[in-house]
Amino acid sequence: MNRQRCLALDAEDPLAPLRAQFELPEGVIYLDGNSLGVLPRATASRVQQVVAEEWGRDLIRSWNTAGWIHMPQRLGDKIAALIGANAGEVVVADSTSVNLFKVLSAALNLVRERAPQRTVIVSERHNFPTDLYIAESLARERGLELRLVDADAIAGQLDDTLAVLMLTHVNYRTGRMHAMDELTAAAHAAGALVVWDLAHSAGAVPVSLGAADFAVGCGYKYLNGGPGAPAFAWAHPRHTAHMDTKQLWQPLSGWMGHAAPFEFVPHYQPAAGVSRFVCGTPPVLAMAALECGIDSVLAAEPLGGMAALRRKSLALTELFIQLVEERCAGQGLALQTPRDLQWRGSQVSFSREDGGYAIVQALIERGVIGDFRAPDLLRFGFTPLYTRFVDVWDAVEHLVQVMKSGEWREARFNQRAAVT
Known part of the structure; x- marks a missing residue:
């Protein structure tokens, strides 16, 4: 799998048009929809x-x-x-x-x-x-x-x-x-x-x-x-x-x-x-x-509904797990999410004995937003309504750079905020 193949998967994705429903900031890869979903474009005018x-x-x-x-x-x-x-x-x-x-x-x-x-x-x-x-x-x-x-x-x-x-x-x-x-x-x-x-x-x-x-x-x-x-x-x-x-x-x-x-x-x-x-x-x-x-x-209903969202969700999480384990091998990241697809929700969690919070903060500064759950979990949510396959590739690329450079060790990434 490479970035070009991910772009091709997005081009073939029947759910791709649903992404246009949302306000997605430029330069941000949002992998925290399991904590707070993205703003729909219709919301502001409706309110x-x-x-x-x-x-x-x-x-x-x-x-x-x-x-x-x-x-x-x-x-x-x-x-x-x-x-x-x-x-x-x-x-x-x-x-x-x-x-x-x-x-x-x-x-x-x-x-x-x-x-x-x-x-x-x-x-x-x-x-x-x-x-x-x-x-x-x-x-x-x-x-x-x-x-x-x-x-x-x-x-x-x-x-x-x-x-x-x-x-x-x-x-x-x-x-x-x-x-x-x-x-x-x-x-x-x-x-x-x-x-x-x-x-x-x-x-x-x-x-x-x-x-x-x-x-x-x-x-x-x-x-x-x-x-x-x-x-x-x-x-x-x-x-x-x-x-x-x-x-x-x-x-x-x-x-x-x-x-x-x-x-x-x-x-x-x-x-x-x-x-x-x-x-x-x-x-x-x-x-x-x-x-x-x-x-x-509900806009996904004409495109296959929850069954179609589920298929894409599993494909996204499977790709993320594969890329992290291939490209971040030896970095102390241990998968905590079930490998068996039938028991997996729409998120992926990796544990790390130390530095988990700081790694997430370094990713967030780069525009890759996931979250941390004490004591040791790096947690990433995949919402198929707006998450693309190329987002998965790019998120892992940022993770590779954060881990190999050691930038997560910088003091500013180790200062705990009120919300993690």
């Missing part, structure tokens, strides 16, 4: 329209005339098409952390009402910290046990003490992808429920929630919704169908999750279906930006 026309001109009337009040459900239906769910099963609201608190609480209520002896929440030891912190707080509040295990040990924890299995579909550190269907079925066979975090899956890999119980996900990574974009929540209809019980009264039962919010009655009655997982007033400006991001992913 300005909401500000100037819907808010500025139509004022409060826009809750009705512009459909602001239905944004959680409308955007949720669009996300549903990307995660193997049906219309009416997903809502956009709050942050991933807040939504996880809601759905994990609901799952615990459902299990423990019928089986109070189930006192254990199981999760992966290297799950994203916010998920573990939320689970830890709920376990402490309810007198339960949060049990953290390595990924390969999860199957051994599915017993009659388990209440909820809580996992992130694609691990944020390594990019390792769990077998969602198999683990969900195994947990159900053990009598437990399952909560999935799709933060590194939605818009990146094909997802089929199938028989799972609850899921949450992020709006600002592969969905390109902007920094701090609202998140989403999904609940299987078999759970939300119970309107005559308090089992599924999620703990943040705010007015927008009420069955009739504008009747202003003093007592709570949950809205039908997943809409009960909405809490407060929708953040309209943020949701307008998020909708542009979601639409940028």
Whole structure:
């Protein structure tokens, strides 16, 4: 493989036109879409329209005339098409952390009402910290046990003490992808429920929630919704169908999750279906930006949709791994991402015993933006909507130069910033 061949692959790429949807700074190779997606070109004008026309001109009337009040459900239906769910099963609201608190609480209520002896929440030891912190707080509040295990040990924890299995579909550190269907079925066979975090899956890999119980996900990574974009929540209809019980009264039962919010009655009655997982007033400006991001992913549908994005993602990550291992051999970089394609998300992580943070900073100064995850991971995300094969070649060329020159050892690259 050489640079000319990469250019040829880009010329043959049926998804190449999708790159024009995005604002990509000249001279930048962006490999951090798994942390923050690129700005869609449509976003600025759409948000300005909401500000100037819907808010500025139509004022409060826009809750009705512009459909602001239905944004959680409308955007949720669009996300549903990307995660193997049906219309009416997903809502956009709050942050991933807040939504996880809601759905994990609901799952615990459902299990423990019928089986109070189930006192254990199981999760992966290297799950994203916010998920573990939320689970830890709920376990402490309810007198339960949060049990953290390595990924390969999860199957051994599915017993009659388990209440909820809580996992992130694609691990944020390594990019390792769990077998969602198999683990969900195994947990159900053990009598437990399952909560999935799709933060590194939605818009990146094909997802089929199938028989799972609850899921949450992020709006600002592969969905390109902007920094701090609202998140989403999904609940299987078999759970939300119970309107005559308090089992599924999620703990943040705010007015927008009420069955009739504008009747202003003093007592709570949950809205039908997943809409009960909405809490407060929708953040309209943020949701307008998020909708542009979601639409940028849905634009792939005529070109093959998530299946086509997945094929390109695997080709990009495979090329990156091949080039790094060939051209940076002997530089102490150890692959932490699965080699088996079926278990790989849309990122590649290499570990290095020392200097990982500084190497990433040296790359960033050169215009190659990845990120670092303590204690030793160099992490690179590949978003097939806008990442090209020639970007992979050029990124590795910069990495080769950084490693061989030793420029990463310079003091300025070793000064830790607040965000890594």
